[in-house]
Amino acid sequence: MHCSCVWSSRALSPALLPRLLSHAGCWAPGTRPRGIWSSPRRLASAVETTQPIPLPSQARVVICGGGIVGTSVAYHLAKLGWTEIVLLEQGRLGAGTTRLCAGIVSVAKPISIECKMADYSNSLYEHLEEETGVKTGYVKTGSLCLAQNQDRFLSLKRLASRLNVMGIPCNVIKPKEVSKLHPLVNIHDLVGALHLPGDAVVSPPDVNHALATAAAGHGVQIHERTTVNHVMMEKGHVTAVETDRGAIECEYFVNCAGQWAYELGQASETKVSVPLHGCEHFYLLSKPLPEPLQPSTPVVMDMDGRIYVRAWQGGVLSGGFEKNPKPIFTEGRNQLEIQTMQEDWDHFEPMLSALLRRMPELEVCEIQQLVNCPESFTPDMRCLMGETPGVHGYFVLAGMNASGLAFAGGAGKYLAEWMTYGYPTANVWPLDIKRFGNLQSSRTFLRHRVMEVMPLLYNLKVPRWDFQTGRQLRTSPLYDRLDTQGARWMEKHGFERAKYFIPAGKDLLSLDASKTFYKPDWFDIVGAEVKCCKEAVCVIDMSSFTKFELTSTDDQALALLQHLCANDLDVPVGHIVHTGMLNERGGYENDCSVVRVKKNSFFIISPTDQQVHCWSWLKKHMPDDPQLHLEDVSWKYTALNLIGPRAMDVLGELSYVSMTPEHFPSLFCKEMSVGYANGIRVMSMTHTGEPGFMLYIPIEYALHVYNEVMSVGQKYGIRNAGYYALRSLRIEKFFAFWGQDLDPFTTPLECGREFRVKFDTDIDFLGRASLLHQRQEGVSRRFIMLVLEDHDTELDLWPWWGEPIYRNGELCGTTTSSAYSYTLERHVCLGFVSPPSLDGSPAAVTPDFINRGDYEVDIAGQRYPAKAKLYPFSSLFAQQRRRKDEMELSNFQGK
Amino acid sequence: MPVTSQLFRGFPRAKLWGSSLFPCQRQLPCCPTSHRPTSSQLHPIWPTAMPVRGYRRSPDLHSYNLTPPQVNSILKANEYSFKVPEFDGKNVSSVMGFDSNQLPANAPIEDRRSAATCLQTRGMLLGVFDGHAGCACAQALSERLFYYVAMSLMPHETLCELEAAVEAGRPLSPILQWHKHPNDYFTREAQTMYFNSLRTYWQELIDLSSPGESLGPREALLSAFKRLDSDLSLEAQVGDANSFLHYWVLRVAFSGATACVAHIDGSDLYVANTGDGRAVLGVQEEDGSFSAHTLSNDHNAQNENEVARIQGEHPPSEKKTVVRQDRLLGLLMPFRAFGDVKFKWSIDLQRGVLESGPDQLHDNEHTKFIPPNYHTPPYLTAEPEITHHRLRPQDRFLVLGTDGLWETLHRQEVVRIVGEYLTGVHQRQPLTVGGYHVTLGQMQGLLAERKARASLAFQDQNAATHLIRHAVGNNEFGAVDHETLSKMLSLPEELARMYRDDITIIITQFNPHVVGHQGTWT
Numbered sequence A: 001m002h003c004s005c006v007w008s009s010r011a012l013s014p015a016l017l018p019r020l021l022s023h024a025g026c027w028a029p030g031t032r033p034r035g036i037w038s039s040p041r042r043l044a045s046a047v048e049t050t051q052p053i054p055l056p057s058q059a060r061v062v063i064c065g066g067g068i069v070g071t072s073v074a075y076h077l078a079k080l081g082w083t084e085i086v087l088l089e090q091g092r093l094g095a096g097t098t099r100l101c102a103g104i105v106s107v108a109k110p111i112s113i114e115c116k117m118a119d120y121s122n123s124l125y126e127h128l129e130e131e132t133g134v135k136t137g138y139v140k141t142g143s144l145c146l147a148q149n150q151d152r153f154l155s156l157k158r159l160a161s162r163l164n165v166m167g168i169p170c171n172v173i174k175p176k177e178v179s180k181l182h183p184l185v186n187i188h189d190l191v192g193a194l195h196l197p198g199d200a201v202v203s204p205p206d207v208n209h210a211l212a213t214a215a216a217g218h219g220v221q222i223h224e225r226t227t228v229n230h231v232m233m234e235k236g237h238v239t240a241v242e243t244d245r246g247a248i249e250c251e252y253f254v255n256c257a258g259q260w261a262y263e264l265g266q267a268s269e270t271k272v273s274v275p276l277h278g279c280e281h282f283y284l285l286s287k288p289l290p291e292p293l294q295p296s297t298p299v300v301m302d303m304d305g306r307i308y309v310r311a312w313q314g315g316v317l318s319g320g321f322e323k324n325p326k327p328i329f330t331e332g333r334n335q336l337e338i339q340t341m342q343e344d345w346d347h348f349e350p351m352l353s354a355l356l357r358r359m360p361e362l363e364v365c366e367i368q369q370l371v372n373c374p375e376s377f378t379p380d381m382r383c384l385m386g387e388t389p390g391v392h393g394y395f396v397l398a399g400m401n402a403s404g405l406a407f408a409g410g411a412g413k414y415l416a417e418w419m420t421y422g423y424p425t426a427n428v429w430p431l432d433i434k435r436f437g438n439l440q441s442s443r444t445f446l447r448h449r450v451m452e453v454m455p456l457l458y459n460l461k462v463p464r465w466d467f468q469t470g471r472q473l474r475t476s477p478l479y480d481r482l483d484t485q486g487a488r489w490m491e492k493h494g495f496e497r498a499k500y501f502i503p504a505g506k507d508l509l510s511l512d513a514s515k516t517f518y519k520p521d522w523f524d525i526v527g528a529e530v531k532c533c534k535e536a537v538c539v540i541d542m543s544s545f546t547k548f549e550l551t552s553t554d555d556q557a558l559a560l561l562q563h564l565c566a567n568d569l570d571v572p573v574g575h576i577v578h579t580g581m582l583n584e585r586g587g588y589e590n591d592c593s594v595v596r597v598k599k600n601s602f603f604i605i606s607p608t609d610q611q612v613h614c615w616s617w618l619k620k621h622m623p624d625d626p627q628l629h630l631e632d633v634s635w636k637y638t639a640l641n642l643i644g645p646r647a648m649d650v651l652g653e654l655s656y657v658s659m660t661p662e663h664f665p666s667l668f669c670k671e672m673s674v675g676y677a678n679g680i681r682v683m684s685m686t687h688t689g690e691p692g693f694m695l696y697i698p699i700e701y702a703l704h705v706y707n708e709v710m711s712v713g714q715k716y717g718i719r720n721a722g723y724y725a726l727r728s729l730r731i732e733k734f735f736a737f738w739g740q741d742l743d744p745f746t747t748p749l750e751c752g753r754e755f756r757v758k759f760d761t762d763i764d765f766l767g768r769a770s771l772l773h774q775r776q777e778g779v780s781r782r783f784i785m786l787v788l789e790d791h792d793t794e795l796d797l798w799p800w801w802g803e804p805i806y807r808n809g810e811l812c813g814t815t816t817s818s819a820y821s822y823t824l825e826r827h828v829c830l831g832f833v834s835p836p837s838l839d840g841s842p843a844a845v846t847p848d849f850i851n852r853g854d855y856e857v858d859i860a861g862q863r864y865p866a867k868a869k870l871y872p873f874s875s876l877f878a879q880q881r882r883r884k885d886e887m888e889l890s891n892f893q894g895k
Numbered sequence B: 001m002p003v004t005s006q007l008f009r010g011f012p013r014a015k016l017w018g019s020s021l022f023p024c025q026r027q028l029p030c031c032p033t034s035h036r037p038t039s040s041q042l043h044p045i046w047p048t049a050m051p052v053r054g055y056r057r058s059p060d061l062h063s064y065n066l067t068p069p070q071v072n073s074i075l076k077a078n079e080y081s082f083k084v085p086e087f088d089g090k091n092v093s094s095v096m097g098f099d100s101n102q103l104p105a106n107a108p109i110e111d112r113r114s115a116a117t118c119l120q121t122r123g124m125l126l127g128v129f130d131g132h133a134g135c136a137c138a139q140a141l142s143e144r145l146f147y148y149v150a151m152s153l154m155p156h157e158t159l160c161e162l163e164a165a166v167e168a169g170r171p172l173s174p175i176l177q178w179h180k181h182p183n184d185y186f187t188r189e190a191q192t193m194y195f196n197s198l199r200t201y202w203q204e205l206i207d208l209s210s211p212g213e214s215l216g217p218r219e220a221l222l223s224a225f226k227r228l229d230s231d232l233s234l235e236a237q238v239g240d241a242n243s244f245l246h247y248w249v250l251r252v253a254f255s256g257a258t259a260c261v262a263h264i265d266g267s268d269l270y271v272a273n274t275g276d277g278r279a280v281l282g283v284q285e286e287d288g289s290f291s292a293h294t295l296s297n298d299h300n301a302q303n304e305n306e307v308a309r310i311q312g313e314h315p316p317s318e319k320k321t322v323v324r325q326d327r328l329l330g331l332l333m334p335f336r337a338f339g340d341v342k343f344k345w346s347i348d349l350q351r352g353v354l355e356s357g358p359d360q361l362h363d364n365e366h367t368k369f370i371p372p373n374y375h376t377p378p379y380l381t382a383e384p385e386i387t388h389h390r391l392r393p394q395d396r397f398l399v400l401g402t403d404g405l406w407e408t409l410h411r412q413e414v415v416r417i418v419g420e421y422l423t424g425v426h427q428r429q430p431l432t433v434g435g436y437h438v439t440l441g442q443m444q445g446l447l448a449e450r451k452a453r454a455s456l457a458f459q460d461q462n463a464a465t466h467l468i469r470h471a472v473g474n475n476e477f478g479a480v481d482h483e484t485l486s487k488m489l490s491l492p493e494e495l496a497r498m499y500r501d502d503i504t505i506i507i508t509q510f511n512p513h514v515v516g517h518q519g520t521w522t
Helices: A002-006 A017-023 A040-044 A068-079 A112-132 A150-166 A175-181 A204-217 A258-267 A345-358 A360-364 A404-421 A443-456 A479-484 A508-513 A523-535 A556-564 A608-621 A647-655 A699-716 A723-732 A768-777 A847-851 B002-009 B068-076 B136-153 B156-168 B188-208 B217-238 B243-254 B304-312 B316-322 B347-356 B359-363 B411-427 B440-459 B463-473 B482-489 B493-499
Strands: A061-064 A085-088 A143-147 A171-173 A192-196 A221-223 A228-234 A237-243 A246-249 A252-255 A277-279 A282-286 A299-302 A307-312 A315-320 A367-372 A375-377 A384-387 A394-398 A487-492 A495-501 A538-541 A546-552 A576-582 A588-598 A601-606 A628-632 A637-643 A669-674 A677-683 A692-698 A782-788 A804-807 A810-821 A826-833 A855-859 A862-869 B080-083 B095-103 B111-118 B124-132 B176-178 B256-265 B268-274 B278-284 B290-294 B385-390 B395-401 B503-510
Touching (some): A061 A068, A228 A258, A237 A252, A258 A375, A258 A394, A282 A345, A299 A345, A394 A404, B095 B463, B111 B503, B217 B268
Parallel strands (some): A252 A394
Antiparallel strands (some): A282 A367, A384 A394, A538 A637, A546 A601, A576 A588, A588 A601, A637 A692, A804 A810, B080 B095, B256 B268, B395 B503
16 A cells, blocks of 8 residues: 555554554455445555564553544644554444444534534545545534524524534525435425535545544554453553453553443543443435436534435435433343444434435435444533543543544544643543442443433533433432422432522422423512522522542641642631632633641541542552542531521521521631531631521431521521522622632633632742743733623523623623523623734723623524623622632733 | 134134033132123023124124224233243243233133243143133142142152152142233132142152153143043042032033143143143244144144044934034033033033032023934043144244134234244345336335334233234234224123133243253253
């Protein structure tokens, strides 16, 4: 083969070269080609060699998996200058899902980081042929997302808004225009469509082959027919990889094993949790149409019909994501091999009907084949990326949710950056494998959840949808009590949390059924809960929060926290400190409340989904000191949030202690008795800015304390409230939440939290240098609050998150969260804005930029004027003596 | 067979002309449903005297239709399923479980069913019983026959232990584990009498056997059948001080019932049949299709051997009268049955017993009725024909059914329906395109058709229910038709019997991984 020059001669013996090339993404001669991407060029040169070259005894990185994901990681690592990269594939390169997948690269993805990855993949594949000389079958066909109803059309318009922010071209078009772009589409039942002109189709095994060729050219050693048995570890570090052909010592291991990634994770010494599960996925190949379909015909995604269609060799390739998926490989990789997957026409029937409804002319078209191509799915429909929490050097990139081809380029790039710089160049928290823990690793859970996830790919996703499967895993001891009182539940990190409480007598069924982009049916219910929080007192069960205890014999605990936290932790015992844990760049790795319980003992409260990430962050920076002890006590405490002006009366009555601000000022923690129960940690904070207390109750007392609180609280008008009320309260007061508003790329200065940074000390905390630098330069993006005006709550679309923000007609940022403020009777959106860059370098935000500008928020293409604010409305804070740092908001620096 | 059954469709399909001697009464335990005494007013008892009714699907008969859920609730009212654990800690079971169901045509239903696991010996017993002239005899069989079989199977030592336990007043170790539907009831009042009769039987078994001995399944079944029938007869002759019980034993003896019983132990399947119930094995061929293998002979006029047997047992002068119009003495359809002492006792005995019986008897005209040409009793026996079959892996299931099933569906059809149901959609020949030229449109049509067929099977969780759905609802084209089903099921009680018989079905599924892989018994 003429391209042998690009293969590393060090890695591959000349004898192996033709074999590798011939089999990349292909099949052995003589066997029935099940892959659909036959290309005679490579078949002809097929030569079997009997002597595989020996494995190296050591390497820097070992990548397991020669599919598109693994080769992309290898390619990008090599591009970033890594050497001694070994890629192992148990079969042939690109022989798994990659070989069989449909080859569509589309940017129509549910979240922005995914759109970004797909966009990058697209441009990578586009230029791959140029770079490697390997044909990739790349055709920029564009794609059409069809809408059969108004709600779908709205979701497409929202997608269009998001893509606009990223500068990805897209057009919302009328049905008539669809038929101009595609000769076969029946438009009679369409209300509109989204045209994505940049989308493309490729031949996946060829892309795989090209990436492998390029990687090999950069020195990556590729070994086929080599199975990784397990990964060896020592003291929490990867040390070697054990294969069926011997061991390879290495520093880094990347699990890109696709369908088998879960099992491979389970097979290592310290089990690594890779929560994904396979499902069968079917698509149909037709013979050429009487009038062959042009290769450049746009891809059609008819999500309401649950199908996609692309041109394929003059005919069509059409698959879909059915309502009743068939999970496979639950018992692991036993008899079933990807190669022997059965076609199941009966299962495909709904999709075939949808296809013929969309393109009736295909009726006369002959069938070529029905392909069964298993795909792996994750519990939340997002891929798994990053370093695993327990093991240094063990990286994962898998669980592509049927978008492996679209994501592989971008995801491979991010992972390579992660391994190189310690973190990717974009916020990938939504994809970070540390959002999951062992608790999502049950096979039964995964099997049930992926049956919900796969149809969800094409389901209409309205704001605030919740997963229905795999629920009630973690619950508070009060779960049953709350449930009987009408609680409606959502789930976070496996934990059930009440959204709101349906008052007795309301029609429960109708409440749960309706899903909408407009005003939701719980509007008045949550309104009543908010009102009660403002005027009387409410109880919210907040047990799901992550809780750690850090203790030491001497001041090691304080020293560690002073290093990790931006705020000063050297406070008197009993004080609560809100602080971020920042990375080197000054960005938030975590945002938490730390209580100094004893001199050398700290109680750390973090968001629910920080359980794995924060643990791993703390562990990573903990000195190896037996005197320093970190414990996850999340399960030990039930947390009740008593919000409202009468909270102090309720607690006062239960403890015979005065709870007035004079005696119990804000942001203090006392261990006291409540009812009969002693040792309750009472904290004067509510995570909402409202007066009240958090009660951390050892779980065996939970029911008692709850009952006491409810019975004493009766005369103060106490009621249960849920997270929706909490959300409305915190957003109207401009409180940012980690994971929604704050991410590893946001610094305290950007969100007006300079007052929570110990600049006045000379303690060198993590991120200090970056923050000092940023303080010097000024921030180029700023967290602001936007109050929507001229927005009809009843009739207009509600904001959600991810909406573009315009200033004087110019795009300047996006929202990160939003809620209706019952107090302001307006919608409040929180988000980041940045001024347009001058001559390439980012410009600093000035007060004028915020205060003197006409802001608008774009909801599904419709712009609503908004008032931008840097500070919350002080009138929202209750008339209560406030602690200094609650009051003292960042002295905004305009330079 | 189908031809004759078509013929009979025109007539009231009572097994016995003249029908019930002792009309069921509401307070009796065997009559849970409300009862209307229709049968006792039935005067013209000769077939020729009956007006020939229209064909079964006369549309003007029905004024209303049932909805699919109503149809389902009727069909499923009596369904029962039992799953046998593959390994119960002692043995692997060749039976995976069974589905059973029954659909009444008589009011109350005269069919009965039983299923039980033998606890003192190995194996499982399953049986269907089709009563005539009332339900009493079938009821007694369903409660008692399996105990007789279980006793017959027990080795000498076990019987001795049992006797010793009763003697000493110790609790008995259970003999049978019943698998009953809540509607399968038992006659509480008669239990003591039943027990005494059973005890006499096992005492005789003890006397007749010696240590280390037990009857083989064939002898055990034979002995149990004959013994129970003779006990029914004796109990009626002896009577009881309790007038209710006295009346009950007479009702049992003067009514009749057929029995078709299977005993399954590992790979050994024995079928004992008395009457016109039937046991059919579903055999899966190598190509996946199912064929029927019948394990019993019907004892009725369609069976030449039976006709010859009966004619041979009576003097040549009776040759013309003993079987008339395909009925025994022109009256009884099954040629073997339990009870039916009117065909077994001498005329004197019948008169004697009836005269000393309770007063209720005298209100009934039929009590005095003696079958015509009744010269050399007995004309009827309960002796079963016994078949042994060694189960093979391809033997997938056994269908036991009363004649109500077999006269509506051919056995081959029965086996096909059950086989396709049990193997389900998965086992259906998967569609492959192969090298054929199939267009997307053709495929869509084909799939829609398959889907329609499959959805029918999904309605039923019980194979017996599924079979009844076909038996009752099949239209002229052999497909279940809701309209037909709805019409057949909404027939008023007094008409239902004209169009269909009680149907009782037990479908037993075998575990192909167990049968055929067990060592031969020693």
